[in-house]
Amino acid sequence: MPDLGKYAVEVLSAYGVSLAFLVLLVAWTLYQGAKAKEALRSYEERRAQDGRASSKEAAE
Template sequence: MMPDLGKYAAEVLTAYGASAVLIVALVWMSWARGAKVKRQLAEAEKEARNG
């Protein structure tokens, strides 16, 4: 069910593809950063408890 994009099909599909790649990259970077911060927080709390 692809709409007729005419002579601009390549440009439109390239833009959609680039957008999808960027969104996936941003989600992955956010997830990775969150995991890193969570590990750092757990380590800091462990150190604080052990004095």
């Protein structure tokens, strides 16, 4: 740990706030990404099952 002198609080809080915001942004981005991916995947899976059934109907 470097000696920050009398400005330790300022420097540490600046880094703390910045890193906290960045971590939040990254976490939020990853969460949204995972959610969208999962939603699309499950939808397409369901669609594929339905699709097989409905395309058979259409063929008949």
